[in-house]
Amino acid sequence: MEGTKRPFHRPALVGAVVSLLKPERGGIYVDATVGGGGHARAILEAAPPDTRLIGIDWDEEAIFTARDELEEFGERVILVRENFARLGRILDVLAIPQVDGILFDLGPSLHQLVSGYRGFSLHADGPLDMRMDRRLPLKAADIVNRATEEELERIIREYGEEPKARAIAKAIVKARKERPLGTTLQLMEVVSKAIGKSVGQDYIHPATRTFMALRIAVNKEVEQLKAALEQVPGRLKVGGRLVIISYQSIEDRTVKHFLKEWEGRGVLKILTKKPVVPTKEEVEENPSSRGAKLRAAEKVSEEG
Ligand SMILES: C[S@@+](CC[C@H](N)C(=O)[O-])C[C@H]1O[C@@H](n2cnc3c(N)ncnc32)[C@H](O)[C@@H]1O
Secondary structure: OOOOOOOOOOOOOOOOOHHHOOOOOOOOOEEEEOOOOOHHHHHHHHOOOOOOOEEEEHHHHHHHHHHHOOHHHHHEEHHHHOOOHHHHHHHHHHOOOEEEEEEEEOOHHHHHHHHHHHHHEEEEEOOOOOOOOOOOOHHHHHHHHOOOHHHHHOOOOOOOHOOHHHHHHHHHHHHHHHOOOOEEEHHHHHHHHHHHHOOOOOOOOOOOOHHHHHHHOOHHHHHHHHHHHHHHHEEEEEEEEEEEEEOHHHHHHHHHHHHHHHHHOOOEEEEEOOOOOOOOHHHHHHHHHHOEEEEEEEOOOOOO
């Protein structure tokens, strides 16, 4: 987009995704976060030619990119611009009751994170937006300018795990009394001042945790994930596989809890006793894989 040659996304843990999803003859696979189509391509290339893939993403820029990237696979691919929390509905519309594998590669794509105009970036000024799907009703600016100080503190502490959440919330409320915060740069300045650190002083940007927290709140990431996971056991065939990559501890905790609960019910069997993480070499080669944690499970029986 915008004339850049930067990749849309660089998928993490591709080898583990393909080997754990184990695509087999005649299978139907869902990539619930198709993004730029990197994982989807690897799955389709590794899979027998009669397998099909349903790629879901709620960002129209992702769907456009995936359409180009996966064009050569023709009718093996169906792309749907939707929230993955509507997984069941998407499959119903396609008249597919159950599938052989489902992949979630959570969080934003590299494209979303670095494109200044999307409002996620700590390195480019832009509107305080942060919606992965631009049909969502609330932008980051709405939360920053309208939430109570207590609500801001909760969001920043809970989703960003930011120890200075209280000071940051206070500083935001003080700053917005003078004028509403409308850009990423304005917010970065307020946060950096509240923390008492300037940009470049530490390895990570002082506003990193606050930006992450707002992004999770704007996109209701934890709620969407929980809503999607609830539908997974019923939508997998027995023998079907679920693979989830998360990057934030709140997501990974949600996934771990979900897998344990359904293993306890005798429906899923966890395939990864410990999460699969990228090697040092992968992180060096692909910095966006940093922090990735992959967990996988197989459906072993129908729900009781
Ligand atoms: C980390 S990227 C996936 C990249 C992809 N695996 C690839 O190889 O290019 C995550 C993608 O999931 C999408 N996404 C996040 N939450 C979503 C949701 N609730 N519904 C649909 N798509 C979602 C984002 O828009 C983003 O494009």
